[in-house]
Amino acid sequence: MTHISTHSFDQNITREGTQSLKYDGRLTTFGRDDVMPMWVADMDFAAPKAITEALQARANHPVFGYSIAPESLYEALIDWLLAKHDWQVKREWILLTPGVVPSLNLVVAALTAENSGVIVQPPVYAPFFSAVTNQNRRLIENPLVLQNDGFDNAHYEIDFSKLDASAKDAKMLLLCSPHNPVGRVWSKDELLRLLAIAKKYDLIILADEIHSDLVYANAQHQSLSHLALEAEKLSSSPTEEVHCIITAVSPSKTFNIPGLGLSALIVPNKAHRQAIQSHLNTMGVSVTNPFNLVAFEVAYREGGPWLIALMAYLQNTCNEAIAFIKMHLPTINVIRPQGTYLLWLDCRSLNLDDDALNRFFIQEAKLGLSPGAIFGCGGEGFMRMNIGSPKSHVMAALTRLKVALTTKSV
Numbered sequence: 001m002t003h004i005s006t007h008s009f010d011q012n013i014t015r016e017g018t019q020s021l022k023y024d025g026r027l028t029t030f031g032r033d034d035v036m037p038m039w040v041a042d043m044d045f046a047a048p049k050a051i052t053e054a055l056q057a058r059a060n061h062p063v064f065g066y067s068i069a070p071e072s073l074y075e076a077l078i079d080w081l082l083a084k085h086d087w088q089v090k091r092e093w094i095l096l097t098p099g100v101v102p103s104l105n106l107v108v109a110a111l112t113a114e115n116s117g118v119i120v121q122p123p124v125y126a127p128f129f130s131a132v133t134n135q136n137r138r139l140i141e142n143p144l145v146l147q148n149d150g151f152d153n154a155h156y157e158i159d160f161s162k163l164d165a166s167a168k169d170a171k172m173l174l175l176c177s178p179h180n181p182v183g184r185v186w187s188k189d190e191l192l193r194l195l196a197i198a199k200k201y202d203l204i205i206l207a208d209e210i211h212s213d214l215v216y217a218n219a220q221h222q223s224l225s226h227l228a229l230e231a232e233k234l235s236s237s238p239t240e241e242v243h244c245i246i247t248a249v250s251p252s253k254t255f256n257i258p259g260l261g262l263s264a265l266i267v268p269n270k271a272h273r274q275a276i277q278s279h280l281n282t283m284g285v286s287v288t289n290p291f292n293l294v295a296f297e298v299a300y301r302e303g304g305p306w307l308i309a310l311m312a313y314l315q316n317t318c319n320e321a322i323a324f325i326k327m328h329l330p331t332i333n334v335i336r337p338q339g340t341y342l343l344w345l346d347c348r349s350l351n352l353d354d355d356a357l358n359r360f361f362i363q364e365a366k367l368g369l370s371p372g373a374i375f376g377c378g379g380e381g382f383m384r385m386n387i388g389s390p391k392s393h394v395m396a397a398l399t400r401l402k403v404a405l406t407t408k409s410v
């Protein structure tokens with residue numbers, strides 16, 4: 001059964017009282033519960049109807065025992081990656097994991113030794129740092145470079161010469177692709193340069209591609225692993241065994257089911273796969289449950305039309321938000337995202353330190369955003385705004401910001 005979009009992303013859904021981190025966690029996070037929450041990366045939209053119906057059908061069976069993933073679930077993921085990203089993945093490459101953040105920690109622990117260098121490229125999703133430091137690995141930072149070509153043209157790039165220099169001392173690089181929080185969708189050219197550096201220094205790359213389905217019309221996500229395999233096929237002795245790219249994917253961001261917690265690692269290299277699997281076994285973690293299995297498979301099988309409608313909606317919200325900022329918030333610059341439902345707001349010309357900036361957003365604008373500083377070096381003076389909400393909500397938030405900026409007392 002295919003569900004063509006009957007979905008209204010404009011619908012306001014009350015999430016208070018649903019144990020929602022984003023809503024019910026406001027008092028703990030911001031010290032007050034009247035901020036509009038636009039922080040943690042889930043959306044305020046109902047998941048595709050096919051998912052809800054499949055979960056309801058499963059709930060009708062009253063026994064909720066231990067579960068195993070059916071082969072049809074792996075097929076759904078394989079079909080999705082081929083249809084959406086032109087990437088042919090083999091069944092045996094796939095390992096199910098309890099989420100992408102656990103996967104980052106797992107892969108770092110399984111494939112690097114204590115004190116090994118692991119490169120991250122800030123500003124980046126904060127668990128990238130802790131995945132390295134939690135495991136007592138050495139954090140090597142290769143900050144992204146902001147190319148400031150004026151309003152609506154500013155964008156981030158990878159510092160390849162610095163990367164080349166740091167890669168000598170590293171065993172692994174954690175790539176965020178597309179990149180949270182700056183919204184970059186890395187180009188084929190950039191990814192090929194990255195692969196060349198990885199090859200030169202024997203670097204393993206863990207590509208977190210959780211946002212790869214959330215890409216706007218002007219950009220095209222390329223799976224790094226797919227590019228690496230293509231490049232290998234062109235070489236004289238192609239072999240998957242030397243392929244050192246590991247990819248984390250999940251339907252959680254794409255279809256707004258992050259609370260259900262199930263993701264996959266795609267690991268073409270057999271030795272890597274075995275090391276990761278045996279590390280996972282030692283943790284005694286139960287990865288699957290009766291609900292996350294159902295949602296995962298149905299999402300990839302039937303969520304396509306919903307996703308097309310979602311991206312059109314987000315594109316429109318993004319355009320209107322940026323137009324509003326340009327017209328009404330002259331002290332704020334915005335980095336137009338190529339992917340993700342996250343807006344990266346450059347607030348540096350307000351001349352506030354990070355505590356004061358955060359206080360201004362919470363106390364005066366009554367907005368609960370993610371402070372840029374939590375994303376590490378280069379995030380200072382920025383705020384990340386989640387626009388995965390009805391457009392009226394996003395525009396109301398920007399109006400709050402406009403009013404607060406005109407009466408600003410800090």
Ligand SMILES: Cc1ncc(COP(=O)(O)O)c(C=O)c1O
Binds near residue numbers: 101176208250258
């Ligand atoms: C880049 C990135 N990786 C991972 C996650 C979270 O993944 P999970 O909920 O599967 O642990 C997020 C959530 O915001 C993210 O932005």
